[in-house]
Amino acid sequence: MIAVTGLVLAGGQGSRMGGVDKGLAPFRGRPMVAHVIERLAPQVDEILVNANRNPGAYAAFGHRVIADEIPGFAGPLAGFERGLAHARGDLVATVPCDSPFLPADLVSRLRAALEAKGADLAVAKTGDQAHPVFCLMRRGVHASLASFLSSGQRKIDKWYSALAVVEVAFDDEAGAFANINTRDELADLEKPT
Numbered sequence: 001m002i003a004v005t006g007l008v009l010a011g012g013q014g015s016r017m018g019g020v021d022k023g024l025a026p027f028r029g030r031p032m033v034a035h036v037i038e039r040l041a042p043q044v045d046e047i048l049v050n051a052n053r054n055p056g057a058y059a060a061f062g063h064r065v066i067a068d069e070i071p072g073f074a075g076p077l078a079g080f081e082r083g084l085a086h087a088r089g090d091l092v093a094t095v096p097c098d099s100p101f102l103p104a105d106l107v108s109r110l111r112a113a114l115e116a117k118g119a120d121l122a123v124a125k126t127g128d129q130a131h132p133v134f135c136l137m138r139r140g141v142h143a144s145l146a147s148f149l150s151s152g153q154r155k156i157d158k159w160y161s162a163l164a165v166v167e168v169a170f171d172d173e174a175g176a177f178a179n180i181n182t183r184d185e186l187a188d189l190e191k192p193t
Contacts, residue, residue, distance in 0.1 A: 006044035007083035010097035023097035035100035050079035084142035110136035
C-alpha cells in the first residue's frame with residue numbers, strides 16, 4: 001500500500017542561477033536532485049519528479065517524471081497540482097530539488113502534526129519563516145488547488161489561507177532547509193562542513 005507519495009519539485013526556470021536546470025546542477029559530485037531523492041526516498045512509499053525540462057535526465061533516477069499542465073513555468077503550485085493528480089498515496093510530501101540537506105525526519109514530523117490537528121496540510125517552519133514548498137498535504141486538496149489555478153491565481157500563501165494548515169517547527173534543524181538559488185550559494189555549500 002502506498003501511503004505517502006514524495007514529490008520533488010524540479011520544474012522551475014532556475015532564473016537566479018542563469019536559467020540552468022537546478023536539479024541537474026552538479027553538487028558535491030552528483031546532480032543536486034540526487035541528494036534530494038536520496039534523503040526523501042526512505043521517508044515515502046513512492047517518488048514523483050515534477051520537471052518541465054530534461055525529462056530523460058530525471059527519469060534516469062528511476063522515478064516517474066511529470067510536467068506541469070500549465071505552460072510557462074507557473075510556479076510550485078502547478079507542480080503540486082500535477083503531483084496530487086498522479087500520486088498513488090493518500091498523502092503527498094513536497095520538497096524542492098535545490099535543498100540537498102532536507103531533514104531525514106521531515107515527513108514523519110509533518111505527518112504527526114497533520115494527523116494530530118486533522119489538518120489539510122502541514123508545512124515546515126523555522127523561527128518565523130514558513131517553508132511553503134516543504135509540506136505534506138492530503139490528496140483530497142487537489143480539487144481546491146485545480147480550481148485555484150484555473151482562476152489564474154499562483155500565490156502559494158493565498159491558496160494555503162483557504163485550507164486548514166498546521167505549521168510544524170523545525171528550529172532544531174534550521175540548516176536543513178538551506179536551498180541553493182545562485183551560483184554563489186552553490187559554491188558556498190559545495191564546501192563540506
